[in-house]
Amino acid sequence: MLRVKKNYNNIIALSFFIISILFNSIFNEFSFDVNLNKYFNIQYLLIYFFSFNRFRFFSITTLFFLGLLNDSIAGSPFGMSSCIYILIYKIAVYQNTIKLRSIFKAEWIAFGISIFAAYILVFIIYSLIENIYDFRMFIYNFFGTFFIYPIAWIFLKYIFLKIEVVGNE
């Protein structure tokens, strides 16, 4: 009898993303108080990675609802995260379709462009609605997220490759 191969990659990817939204709530049980979100944005990174690698659950509709969930938890203007997520998704998918060679450098630069566009949009929305003009945090966060991407890329590729191998065995 043929056994159906199960691939849990998509569910695990979605779980990773939801945990990243609830990260602070889960890990404030640790006896340290470090706001990692101050230095880099894990969510942007995950969306780009999963959209670029065409994970099934990372579609426009899902990202719209995940964005609303994030806004509800973080208290940011309702609808803002959805906008940002979809923007990153579109750039990632576009980059994925036009890529001629599968080189990491091109993927990394495209990631930089997509999060740069995302931060510009966040800055515009915040400065229009909440009168926040302090752009230092945006710059720190942008560079933090940009430079952490290669490490996260290696980690995620390794994890999902392992899961795929285990799932196929």
Next chain:
Amino acid sequence: MQADNSWFDKSNLRVFIIFLVCFGFIYLDSINQKLFSKTKSIINDAVAYTSYGVTYPLKKIVAFPSFINDTIKLKDQHQQIKVLENQIEELTEQNKFLKKDFKKFETFLSEEDSVKFETVKAKVLIDAKNFISDSFVINKGSESGLQIGNPVIKNNYLIGQITEVNQKTSRGIFLTDINSRVPVLVGENLYQAILIGSPLATGRLSLEFLPKNSELKNGDIIYTSEIEGILKKGIIVGSIIKNTENEKNMKNAYSVQQRYEKLEVDYVSVFIK
């Protein structure tokens, strides 16, 4: 025809519509449209309780090593408590005359009841931080009488203010949030100033609008100043730290050391009247 255009295909049209919906939401949120606010309030309540339920087992898993550690230490602590209890008994015997003073104090406290603040105890459901905001969600809302601007207290220290009230939950911002502005009184001379939050501040906050000739010492206490109907006077916020010469060039001469640790914020009190 537009539909034949490769750029303006169905997928892009969907993205365009969703973008419009998102911007519509942002606009309605910014103008506090009544129906939208009510719907958002219901969504916020549902999300807060669901997130709490979802994260609860994960929190317990994460906290398990420290639970084991605490259990191991429990025996030692129990012995220490016993020693302390014996000491207390001895001290109580030795200082019986203090009981008389205590009775006087009790009478004084009962007379002071009329100026006691009414508080609501609440549990922190979500600790929500991102690179801009530093906020939390508690399990009490408009049903319990909470209003926007109510001060949030932990161990008698101010830790933040309520910024959004739903029916069953509320959102508060920590003093480190970028939108946090608290009028304060500083030092023995009670200089007036504004305490300003910044997520970039690591454990320290900055004071602005201090009088030019103000002279403050290290450790001077900072209290809240009164805003009628919103903020009570005299809640302790933190203490003064004189900045070093290098820091002075970059910002103010003084900064503020908070009196609480964020990781301790599991239950809080909110002043409601």
